[in-house]
Amino acid sequence: xxxxxxxxxxxASEVFSEDVMRxxxxxxxxxxxxxxxxxxxxxxxxxxxxxxxAMKDWAIEHGATxxxxxxxxxxxxxxxxxxxxxxxxxxxxxxxxxxxKELIRGEPDASSFPSGGLRAxxxxxxxxAWDPASYAFIKDGSLYIPxxxxxxxxxxxxxxxxxxxxMDAISAEGLRILRLFGDSETKRxxxxxxxxxxxxxxxxxxxxxxRDLYFCxxxxxxxxxxxxxxxxxxxxxxxxxxxxxxxKELDLELWKLGIASKxxxxxxxxxxxELAPIFTSxxxxxxxxxxxxxxxxxxxPKFGMECLLAEKPFEGINGSxxxxxxxxxxxSGRNLLKPGKHPAENKQFLLILAAVIRAxxxxxxxLRISAATAGNDCRLGGHEAPPAIISIFLGEELETLVNSxxxxxxxxxxxxxxxxxxxPSLPTIRKDTTDRNRTSxxxxxxxxxxxxxxxxxxxxxxxxxxxxxxxxxxLSIFADALEETLDFDGxxxxxxxxxxxxxxxxxxxxxxxxxEWEAEAARRGLSNFKTAPEAYAHFTDEKNIALFGKFGVxxxxxxxxxxxxxxxxxxxxxxxxxxxxxxxxxxxxxxxxSKYIGSLTDSINSRxxxxxxxxxxxxxxxxxxxxxxxxxxxxxxxxxxxxxKVAISKTDCxxxxxxxxxxxxxxxxxxxxxxxxxxxxxxxxxxxxxxxxDITFRV
Ligand code: ADP
Ligand code: MG
Numbered sequence: 001x002x003x004x005x006x007x008x009x010x011x012a013s014e015v016f017s018e019d020v021m022r023x024x025x026x027x028x029x030x031x032x033x034x035x036x037x038x039x040x041x042x043x044x045x046x047x048x049x050x051x052x053x054a055m056k057d058w059a060i061e062h063g064a065t066x067x068x069x070x071x072x073x074x075x076x077x078x079x080x081x082x083x084x085x086x087x088x089x090x091x092x093x094x095x096x097x098x099x100x101k102e103l104i105r106g107e108p109d110a111s112s113f114p115s116g117g118l119r120a121x122x123x124x125x126x127x128x129a130w131d132p133a134s135y136a137f138i139k140d141g142s143l144y145i146p147x148x149x150x151x152x153x154x155x156x157x158x159x160x161x162x163x164x165x166x167m168d169a170i171s172a173e174g175l176r177i178l179r180l181f182g183d184s185e186t187k188r189x190x191x192x193x194x195x196x197x198x199x200x201x202x203x204x205x206x207x208x209x210x211r212d213l214y215f216c217x218x219x220x221x222x223x224x225x226x227x228x229x230x231x232x233x234x235x236x237x238x239x240x241x242x243x244x245x246x247x248k249e250l251d252l253e254l255w256k257l258g259i260a261s262k263x264x265x266x267x268x269x270x271x272x273x274e275l276a277p278i279f280t281s282x283x284x285x286x287x288x289x290x291x292x293x294x295x296x297x298x299x300x301p302k303f304g305m306e307c308l309l310a311e312k313p314f315e316g317i318n319g320s321x322x323x324x325x326x327x328x329x330x331x332s333g334r335n336l337l338k339p340g341k342h343p344a345e346n347k348q349f350l351l352i353l354a355a356v357i358r359a360x361x362x363x364x365x366x367l368r369i370s371a372a373t374a375g376n377d378c379r380l381g382g383h384e385a386p387p388a389i390i391s392i393f394l395g396e397e398l399e400t401l402v403n404s405x406x407x408x409x410x411x412x413x414x415x416x417x418x419x420x421x422x423x424p425s426l427p428t429i430r431k432d433t434t435d436r437n438r439t440s441x442x443x444x445x446x447x448x449x450x451x452x453x454x455x456x457x458x459x460x461x462x463x464x465x466x467x468x469x470x471x472x473x474x475l476s477i478f479a480d481a482l483e484e485t486l487d488f489d490g491x492x493x494x495x496x497x498x499x500x501x502x503x504x505x506x507x508x509x510x511x512x513x514x515x516e517w518e519a520e521a522a523r524r525g526l527s528n529f530k531t532a533p534e535a536y537a538h539f540t541d542e543k544n545i546a547l548f549g550k551f552g553v554x555x556x557x558x559x560x561x562x563x564x565x566x567x568x569x570x571x572x573x574x575x576x577x578x579x580x581x582x583x584x585x586x587x588x589x590x591x592x593x594s595k596y597i598g599s600l601t602d603s604i605n606s607r608x609x610x611x612x613x614x615x616x617x618x619x620x621x622x623x624x625x626x627x628x629x630x631x632x633x634x635x636x637x638x639x640x641x642x643x644x645k646v647a648i649s650k651t652d653c654x655x656x657x658x659x660x661x662x663x664x665x666x667x668x669x670x671x672x673x674x675x676x677x678x679x680x681x682x683x684x685x686x687x688x689x690x691x692x693x694d695i696t697f698r699v
Pocket of ligand 2: 196450
């Protein structure tokens with residue numbers, strides 16, 4: 001249908017990128033804007049009109065008729081409100097207009113977005129403010145302007161604002177460190193993220209037939225398929241035709257938006273896949289990840305499929321997460337987490353490494369919270385995902401180095417190892433200095449850390465707010481000490497060694513999925529919040545309020561409102577799930593099973609009519625088992641309905657969330673057990689919903 005597409009021709013073609021800015025803006029304006037973007041400085045208000053004009057012309061040339069401020073309220077998804085560029089000029093005529101004021105500020109009605117109590121004390125009004133550091137782009141005929149979203153009182157009502165603040169914090173503290181090591185050039189330290197995204201693709205028909213998938217994005221019932229992922233034949237396997245077609249189109253659409261989607265492959269579970277983009281600065285990476293998820297959902301139906309982003313769509317097979325690859329670099333792109341050839345002599349690297357180790361140890365609870373959702377509770381601690389315990393994996397080389405620093409013993413650089421495959425025509429490959437540990441929630445992978453706990457459907461902003469701010473705090477403490485000392489080298493060595501000694505408990509290179517680790521972690525005093533509500537409760541612990549307050553990332557008020565929203569969304573999700581289960585049970589499952597029992601009874605009757613001595617044990621046994629299960633199901637149904645009523649009656653969100661965790665969820669599990677047991681005994685043609693086998697092996 002189309003001629004060959006050159007990636008370089010379409011890449012970022014729908015983005016008001018730096019290249020477009022250079023082309024279209026007066027030199028001074030371009031420089032001023034670039035300065036704001038690169039250094040995170042304040043925007044020169046006088047240039048807004050000029051930028052808006054250029055943006056509008058460019059957008060109209062690309063077919064846009066509308067513009068929208070695009071923001072990330074605390075719902076976890078993005079929000080937009082479109083206005084036409086149109087402006088009436090009398091005589092029934094209109095011109096296309098877009099002012100600097102419209103670019104810089106928007107005023108959507110904030111009253112329907114979660115505010116966690118901020119609305120009670122402040123006005124319902126909300127403002128969006130242009131974030132020049134994230135590029136505007138065109139989608140579906142509208143110019144999208146990435147913005148921050150705040151209340152009338154100036155409190156952040158979104159995930160973007162604190163993220164930008166945390167990037168400023170790590171930049172400021174990172175610069176202090178760089179200066180101490182003699183770098184006078186770097187103007188900004190940037191935190192970078194590459195977010196690998198896992199997802200499932202299933203057939204649209206199956207999706208429509210299951211109300212749990214339809215309403216909750218995950219199955220609430222379902223006996224395991226006869227074949228699961230035990231053969232590992234899906235991982236990196238050949239892509240089914242329509243999946244491959246989907247991925248091609250997805251890549252194309254993402255590339256247009258300047259999202260450097262790079263790697264795609266099948267994941268471990270049947271019907272599971274992964275996409276990895278090339279990393280970029282954190283604020284952009286967050287935007288891009290949200291757009292990636294949006295396009296996955298939007299494009300799948302074109303290929304007769306639905307994209308599931310839920311953390312655990314199917315019990316018993318792997319769930320989906322996000323690998324948040326994080327590093328910091330200078331504005332010229334020098335990676336500060338690169339150990340170099342001689343890490344033992346690279347004191348700046350060791351100091352930054354120590355900063356991360358300290359940050360992760362001190363703020364285990366915050367990191368855990370950043371990955372805590374109702375959906376992720378179903379995944380964490382399973383056989384495929386990190387447990388609820390935070391720990392760091394460094395890899396053999398760094399671990400040996402850290403140990404030698406801690407106990408003051410000698411260290412020599414690890415030998416570079418090569419491996420030959422024994423076939424002359426194949427190249428000799430240099431071995432990585434670290435092997436992979438796929439079970440670690442926070443793993444050093446050569447020149448970056450990979451936080452693997454975040455759920456697949458989550459906005460990655462909070463995880464990065466926590467990492468940036470916590471590391472900024474470590475750097476700030478180090479800078480305080482180093483700026484004061486008269487013995488720089490001595491203080492530096494002592495700082496590194498002390499920090500590693502004090503926070504060494506967070507390092508773990510064994511199997512994080514094992515039972516032994518849980519016991520060992522408890523001995524080490526590491527926190528282990530098994531469920532989201534247990535984690536949320538610690539969000540506003542004094543030390544956490546102090547951390548975010550110190551760097552102006554979130555005020556106590558903002559934190560309290562967020563804490564409220566955590567509990568609120570948790571309870572809402574669980575409430576919907578419980579109700580869908582109840583509905584499916586009485587309206588789909590019970591009628592189906594009872595109909596099947598009826599048919600078995602008919603069979604018995606007709607067979608006995610035919611011959612009084614017919615052996616009816618098969619029908620009789622199945623009827624007996626199903627009848628017992630049917631009444632157990634109904635009992636479980638009643639129990640769930642009762643506790644769901646209690647949960648709904650609770651006015652306090654936190655109390656409700658804990659009630660769901662300890663009372664409703666166990667009853668949901670009990671009901672599911674009964675239903676799944678009936679599924680395996682009920683004739684295929686009677687079972688009212690597609691089974692796991694149908695769904696995961698049909699695409
Ligand atoms: P893997 O996790 O299999 O090792 P890659 O090395 O390709 O895969 O990296 C996975 C993700 O990490 C990609 O999104 C990649 O862009 C990102 N990444 C690579 N280097 C960095 C870095 N310095 N900072 C942040 N992310 C990075
Ligand atoms: Mg990875």
